[in-house]
Amino acid sequence: MPATTAAWIAARDAAADRFATANPESAAQLAHAAEILPGGNTRSVLYYPPFPLVMASGMGARLCDLDGHEYRDFLGEFTAGIYGHSHPVLADALHGAIKGGMNLSSQTRGEAELARIITDRFPFFQSLRFTNSGTEANIMALIAARHFTGRSRVMVFSGAYHGGPLSFGGGASATNLPFDFIYGRYNDTVATLTTLDASDAPVAAILVEGMLGAGGCIPGDPAFLSELQQWAHANGALFILDEVMTSRLHPHGLQSALGLSPDLTVMGKYLGGGMPIGVFGGRADIMARFDPRVAGAVPHAGTFNNNVMTMQAGAVGLTQVFTEEACQSLNAQGERLRARLNTVCTARGAPAHYTGIGSIMNLQCQPPHVTRPEQVARENAEMKDMVFFGLIERGFYTARRGLIALNLCLSEGDCDDLVAAFDDILAEMAHLWA
Numbered sequence: 001m002p003a004t005t006a007a008w009i010a011a012r013d014a015a016a017d018r019f020a021t022a023n024p025e026s027a028a029q030l031a032h033a034a035e036i037l038p039g040g041n042t043r044s045v046l047y048y049p050p051f052p053l054v055m056a057s058g059m060g061a062r063l064c065d066l067d068g069h070e071y072r073d074f075l076g077e078f079t080a081g082i083y084g085h086s087h088p089v090l091a092d093a094l095h096g097a098i099k100g101g102m103n104l105s106s107q108t109r110g111e112a113e114l115a116r117i118i119t120d121r122f123p124f125f126q127s128l129r130f131t132n133s134g135t136e137a138n139i140m141a142l143i144a145a146r147h148f149t150g151r152s153r154v155m156v157f158s159g160a161y162h163g164g165p166l167s168f169g170g171g172a173s174a175t176n177l178p179f180d181f182i183y184g185r186y187n188d189t190v191a192t193l194t195t196l197d198a199s200d201a202p203v204a205a206i207l208v209e210g211m212l213g214a215g216g217c218i219p220g221d222p223a224f225l226s227e228l229q230q231w232a233h234a235n236g237a238l239f240i241l242d243e244v245m246t247s248r249l250h251p252h253g254l255q256s257a258l259g260l261s262p263d264l265t266v267m268g269k270y271l272g273g274g275m276p277i278g279v280f281g282g283r284a285d286i287m288a289r290f291d292p293r294v295a296g297a298v299p300h301a302g303t304f305n306n307n308v309m310t311m312q313a314g315a316v317g318l319t320q321v322f323t324e325e326a327c328q329s330l331n332a333q334g335e336r337l338r339a340r341l342n343t344v345c346t347a348r349g350a351p352a353h354y355t356g357i358g359s360i361m362n363l364q365c366q367p368p369h370v371t372r373p374e375q376v377a378r379e380n381a382e383m384k385d386m387v388f389f390g391l392i393e394r395g396f397y398t399a400r401r402g403l404i405a406l407n408l409c410l411s412e413g414d415c416d417d418l419v420a421a422f423d424d425i426l427a428e429m430a431h432l433w434a
């Protein structure tokens with residue numbers, strides 16, 4: 001007979017207690033940090049109860065925490081850490097940038113060089129600009145759309161994430177920027193087009209992810225995304241694709257695989273070679289609005305928009321390390337891993353599965369298949385916690401919410417070991433659903 005909710009909670013609490021006992025230095029560090037940072041935290045996603053692990057160092061595919069435990073890193077900085085830790089080629093580029101002089105208070109060759117490398121790889125960028133984060137890049141893309149169309153309304157999707165103040169996991173939120181948003185239903189074409197057609201103000205832009213990333217790695221239905229693009233183009237709105245997480249899933253971005261042609265695209269994460277970055281761009285006629293040589297240009301400032309470390313590490317990363325071949329091979333490795341994890345779920349009769357594309361995936365603690373974000377809320381949260389704590393105990397670092405993002409330093413053997421650990425965890429908790 002399946003376990004009661006109380007039994008699941010008791011099992012999860014026991015796992016959390018074991019975690020707390022094994023990690024006293026992380027607990028002490030959080031208490032120390034909390035004296036000056038609210039909750040000891042400066043990045044919300046990193047907190048989880050009873051306290052988050054505090055890492056001390058990383059090398060290649062491995063991390064080491066304050067209590068001396070070593071982990072295989074299957075989180076990869078929430079998809080930004082594609083290069084693993086302290087990759088020697090990137091480390092050399094960064095040392096070179098530092099030696100050449102930082103903070104030059106000027107334009108440098110670096111930004112044009114990285115922009116050229118990015119447009120060679122992602123030719124849909126006719127023109128682009130850099131920011132310090134994906135969040136900022138999304139904000140600037142929305143500002144560009146509002147200026148270009150002269151409209152203010154923006155469609156976003158419940159369950160989507162475009163940055164801290166553009167976070168729609170719970171639908172509308174007081175912590176979001178005060179844009180004039182309307183909300184579509186991800187992967188529900190009829191409901192979304194009905195909302196768009198019923199809008200009582202003209203729509204400036206539709207902003208959407210090709211796969212809901214933070215929303216649980218739910219791939220976008222290609223027909224749904226294409227309908228959105230068509231509606232935008234038929235109605236004078238811009239179609240903006242947020243590829244901050246997904247650009248790594250195909251050598252030329254997920255949009256190439258999906259056959260989409262957005263007016264604007266937003267990227268970030270690994271493109272800075274481990275340094276902070278955001279990129280927005282696309283159609284040259286839209287981006288021309290930012291040309292400061294033209295009277296009335298839209299301003300776009302940022303002290304660190306062209307910082308030399310990001311520009312150099314980003315250039316070297318994309319040309320020498322995350323090449324098109326490396327991209328294909330990493331995503332093939334991810335496809336194999338996800339299939340194997342799902343085979344384990346089936347073999348154990350577990351009410352769980354992994355969703356995702358290529359090298360990025362997320363555990364769903366409910367029977368297959370989650371295709372819409374509202375389904376995620378129905379999952380067995382205790383089971384997800386237990387998988388997370390179980391992986392930590394066995395030396396594998398993933399996100400508490402179940403995200404796995406491969407990095408280039410992980411070997412096939414590391415993936416074998418993760419599959420074996422996951423199988424062991426499910427075997428241990430199988431009595432709860434048997």
Ligand SMILES: Cc1ncc(COP(=O)(O)O)c(C=O)c1O
Pocket residue numbers: 078132133134135136138161162163164209213214242243244245268269277278
């Ligand atoms: C799809 C998407 N857009 C935007 C962002 C925000 O990027 P950043 O954290 O660099 O601000 C993220 C971050 O995870 C993301 O996944």
